[in-house]
Amino acid sequence: MARPRVLVTRRWPEAVERQLAERFDVTFNEADRPLSQAELAAAMAEYDVLCPTVSDRIDAEVIRGGDRVKLIANYGVGFDHIAVGAAKAKGIAVTNTPGVLTDATADIALTLILMAARRAGEGERELRAGAWSGWRPTHLLGSSLKDKVLGLVGFGRIGIATARRAHHGFGMKIAYYARRETDPEIARELGAEFYPDLTALLGASDVVSLHVPGGGETENLIGDAALAAMKPGAYLINTARGGIVDHAALAAALREGRIAGAGLDVYPAEPQVPQELLGLENVVLLPHLGSATRETRTAMGERALANVIAWAEGEPLPDRVA
Numbered sequence: 001m002a003r004p005r006v007l008v009t010r011r012w013p014e015a016v017e018r019q020l021a022e023r024f025d026v027t028f029n030e031a032d033r034p035l036s037q038a039e040l041a042a043a044m045a046e047y048d049v050l051c052p053t054v055s056d057r058i059d060a061e062v063i064r065g066g067d068r069v070k071l072i073a074n075y076g077v078g079f080d081h082i083a084v085g086a087a088k089a090k091g092i093a094v095t096n097t098p099g100v101l102t103d104a105t106a107d108i109a110l111t112l113i114l115m116a117a118r119r120a121g122e123g124e125r126e127l128r129a130g131a132w133s134g135w136r137p138t139h140l141l142g143s144s145l146k147d148k149v150l151g152l153v154g155f156g157r158i159g160i161a162t163a164r165r166a167h168h169g170f171g172m173k174i175a176y177y178a179r180r181e182t183d184p185e186i187a188r189e190l191g192a193e194f195y196p197d198l199t200a201l202l203g204a205s206d207v208v209s210l211h212v213p214g215g216g217e218t219e220n221l222i223g224d225a226a227l228a229a230m231k232p233g234a235y236l237i238n239t240a241r242g243g244i245v246d247h248a249a250l251a252a253a254l255r256e257g258r259i260a261g262a263g264l265d266v267y268p269a270e271p272q273v274p275q276e277l278l279g280l281e282n283v284v285l286l287p288h289l290g291s292a293t294r295e296t297r298t299a300m301g302e303r304a305l306a307n308v309i310a311w312a313e314g315e316p317l318p319d320r321v322a
């Protein structure tokens with residue numbers, strides 16, 4: 001039987017591309033440019049397996065592009081860029097890469113918390129601009145983290161890993177909003193307080209960090225009303241998905257000092273960054289670096305590969321989401 005045809009939409013770490021090529025008839029994206037919607041739709045008729053990333057929009061129209069693809073093996077844990085319902089309706093399986101990027105993404109959440117609370121971006125910009133006039137007792141004062149409340153919105157893998165770092169490493173108190181209470185052992189370990197009501201969590205937190213998936217249910221979850229519920233000295237951190245935050249509302253809250261600051265890794269229409277944020281000093285802006293370590297990106301490729309191999313061998317898919 002001919003080897004299954006696999007399309008990998010962006011460059012992966014070399015070691016995993018090599019492993020994939022050993023087993024399958026693979027097309028790699030040598031130029032590493034984003035594929036157009038038309039190219040993705042055409043791929044549906046030409047390949048057995050599609051391996052997209054968060055930078056590809058696999059919408060219902062793309063999925064209607066052809067009948068050959070039987071597996072969409074996403075390189076990443078979030079899959080809100082894939083029309084999962086449309087895939088399911090056509091009998092296409094969808095898999096993701098959970099777990100292997102938890103630590104790296106939690107590290108970026110802590111990076112943003114520290115940068116925002118300690119005004120690190122502002123300080124670096126000042127220094128590079130030659131505007132630093134030297135040490136003084138009132139220069140760029142930020143906020144201490146010890147004994148402050150970190151409110152996690154969504155308490156899954158990355159939310160919990162972020163809480164562990166903040167609590168054990170920085171002495172923060174942990175509160176979380178979720179649809180159900182966490183495992184009692186985790187609650188005990190972190191002294192984590194459960195808030196079934198988002199507004200109450202926002203009002204109780206000094207730092208709010210978002211860890212729910214993107215998509216319809218969480219679209220603009222943090223808008224005007226949510227920002228108004230936050231403490232005036234609080235920080236908003238988003239390493240989850242851009243669509244969870246109404247960025248016009250966030251920019252207004254930051255500009256007017258209604259919250260102290262924000263740290264963002266993700267945006268609603270990447271790679272565009274909402275223009276109104278670019279001129280604000282009290283927001284840290286990272287270019288979607290959550291899982292960007294060599295080790296993690298290799299592990300993500302291996303995890304996607306394990307799903308493609310399982311599919312090719314007719315085995316149950318380890319990370320099936322649809």
Ligand code: NAP
Nearest residue numbers: 078105154155156157158159179212213217239240290291
């Ligand atoms: P996870 O373990 O599935 O955690 C997500 C949590 O959100 C779950 O506990 C889930 O609770 C909860 N949740 C889902 N929908 C909710 C809703 N409507 N209201 C309240 N809670 C809700 O996923 P993860 O591995 O932690 O990843 C979380 C997200 O981070 C991903 O979906 C992805 O978008 C993002 N991410 C970003 C980067 C980056 O590079 N910045 C890297 C990795 C991941 P239930 O048990 O109630 O479903």
